[in-house]
Amino acid sequence: MFDKKVVRRRRAALAVFVALSIAVLTAYFGESGGGFFHALQRGSQEAFAPVESGASRALKPVRDLFGWVGDTFDAKGDNEQLRAEVERLRSELARSQTAERDAAQLSGIVGLSRQDMYPRGTDPIAARVIARAPTVWYSSVKIDKGSGDGVKVDQPVIAAGGLVGRVTQVTGGTAEVRLITDASSAVTAQVMPEGASGVVRPQVGNPNDLLLDLIEGDRRVTEDTTVVTSGFTSTKVESLFPRGIPIGTVTKVDLDEFEQYQRVHIRPFANLRRFDIVQVLTRRPPNTQAAALPEGSAP
Amino acid sequence: MIVAPMTFVRVGLLLILAVILQVSAVSQTSIFGGHADLVVLTVAAIAYYAGSVSGCAVGFAAGFLLDLASGATMGASSLVLTAIGYSVGRFRELRDPSHGLMPAPVGAAATAGWVLTFAAVSFMLDVGARVSPLVIRDMVVTVVLNTLIAIPWFVAIRRILRPSLSVDPVELGRRRQQPRSAGPIGLRGLEI
Incomplete structure (x- = not known):
């Protein structure tokens, strides 16, 4: 009923591709960042980049449409949450500005040079x-x-x-x-x-x-x-x-x-x-x- | 599937298109916390129309391309998609389904198999962080979205693959159905 040759061929194909996958997985884990598969990944990412960049830009309106639908659902809850956060941040800002002014004066007093902080x-x-x-x-x-x-x-x-x-x-x-x-x-x-x-x-x-x-x-x-x-x-x-x-x-x-x-x-x-x-x-x-x-x- | 240079070109372009669409658009479109997965649908569709041997070969190639493009651990996606491609191909060979709505359950089963098996492989490779129960929600959303888009996606892939298919399961099923008898005025079902 079953053609033995076909069955053998099918099983051999499955075994070969599973073995190949495991071999790639093992080699990837075993090699350093400069190894063959890592280099291949970097090379292909560079090769694909222009196409991906173009596709990403071209499909942005579609992404935005789906994002807009999701955002509309979340917007009501976010609005209330953000109002509360704005109130809290206003008072924190006032405190921070006072503290910053004080700190600038104090560092001047002790002769410390002011250092740039994130994101400056x-x-x-x-x-x-x-x-x-x-x-x-x-x-x-x-x-x-x-x-x-x-x-x-x-x-x-x-x-x-x-x-x-x-x-x-x-x-x-x-x-x-x-x-x-x-x-x-x-x-x-x-x-x-x-x-x-x-x-x-x-x-x-x-x-x-x-x-x-x-x-x-x-x-x-x-x-x-x-x-x-x-x-x-x-x-x-x-x-x-x-x-x-x-x-x-x-x-x-x-x-x-x-x-x-x-x-x-x-x-x-x-x-x-x-x-x-x-x-x-x-x-x-x-x-x-x-x-x-x-x-x-x-x- | 007929093994010819044009077959490789068709399947190769399909896989590249699916991977690029996935990483540059679909993965960035979050719907209820999850997103569709075109790569597993493409593998399932090709395996469904072309059989188990082609299915596992295409699964391996799709996983390899996906890992190259996404920067994930190489070999993990290939391993899982090889199994998915083989399973879908065997299902078609054993059951020989030809119903027009069959792509929906096949797409759903393939996607569920993909997300669950990939999670298991990730655990075996040591996740190293806590896993939120929301992962299950993401998986369910992916399965639902893929079920919804499975039928048009399978139809599109069948059209592209048609010249390379040695046996088209849909055409085969249509031919097997007995034509309903027609009446003297030529209308089917009105035997008057």
């Missing part, structure tokens, strides 16, 4: 997102600026006033940005104004809720406070992110069962599900005071 002194380069990874398990985007524009690996990337990720691969005209929602991401951060430090980790599948882990239980964190990159530095290691880049707002604080550490939930400032324009910070601002990290946390 970072030489930001604006770039357009031309491609996005299609699964939630790898959160990365491709941008239309590369080494030819001054973009380098490990430079931080921001959008809409908040950190979105860092550059992980660069070609002449494009760069890959690994987002802070990627499973492999970890950013040292500090809660302002309390000063508690920890590591921001993502929750795969929920880009609107990041976790700030490893905060000591005795340094209480309150809701509605701002989380910024801590820019950790020591003699041996240095954080990839300069100090002071806003990440998000604290929405909830959980204590673990032994109350040794707190787990802080953060709503990122940038809409990590949907952004078209980003800025790559191509220059590191002069170092400011290093943040203290709890023991055992990675920079």
Whole structure:
């Protein structure tokens, strides 16, 4: 009934392609960043970039149409939330302006030179997102600026006033940005104004809720406070992110069962599900005071 | 499928088009937290019309292209899409379905298989971060969206592939159906 030759051919084809996939997977994990498959990936990304860029621009009206439908659903809730936030920020702005004036006068008194802080002194380069990874398990985007524009690996990337990720691969005209929602991401951060430090980790599948882990239980964190990159530095290691880049707002604080550490939930400032324009910070601002990290946390 | 240079060109262009559309437009269009996935639909459609051997070959090629374009771990998508292509192709060979609405359940099953198996592979490769329950919502949205667009997408791919198909399952099904008897005035169903 069944032709044995056909069955054998079919099974052989399946075995060959599964074996090939596993071989590629193993080789990719085993090789360094300069290996064959990584180089192939960079080369193909550069080759595809003009087509992807064109397609991204041409299809932007369609994306915007679908985005508009979704935004309309969210707009009502956002409106009320933003009104409350504007009121809170107005009072915070007044306090900050007073504090800044005081600080300027005090630093003049002690003879300290004023240093540029984020975003001043970072030489930001604006770039357009031309491609996005299609699964939630790898959160990365491709941008239309590369080494030819001054973009380098490990430079931080921001959008809409908040950190979105860092550059992980660069070609002449494009760069890959690994987002802070990627499973492999970890950013040292500090809660302002309390000063508690920890590591921001993502929750795969929920880009609107990041976790700030490893905060000591005795340094209480309150809701509605701002989380910024801590820019950790020591003699041996240095954080990839300069100090002071806003990440998000604290929405909830959980204590673990032994109350040794707190787990802080953060709503990122940038809409990590949907952004078209980003800025790559191509220059590191002069170092400011290093943040203290709890023991055992990675920079 | 007829193995000829034009077949490779057609299938290659289809896959490149699907991958570019996916990474540069569809992945950036969030609908209720998720997005459609054209690559798995394309693999499922080609496997549905061309069989299991072509299905697994096309699945491997589509996964390879997707990983190249998206910068993800190479080999992971190929592994899963090879299995999806083979399964859809075998389904067609064993059941020989020819109903016009068949692409919808086939597209839904292929997409569900893709998102679940890819999640399992990602876990095996060590995710390294907490996983939110919202991942399940994203998966459901992707399956629903793909089910909605499966029929027109399969029809479009069938039209492109038609010259290269040795057996067209839809045409085969049509020919197998007995024509209904016509009456003396030539109207079917009115045997008067």
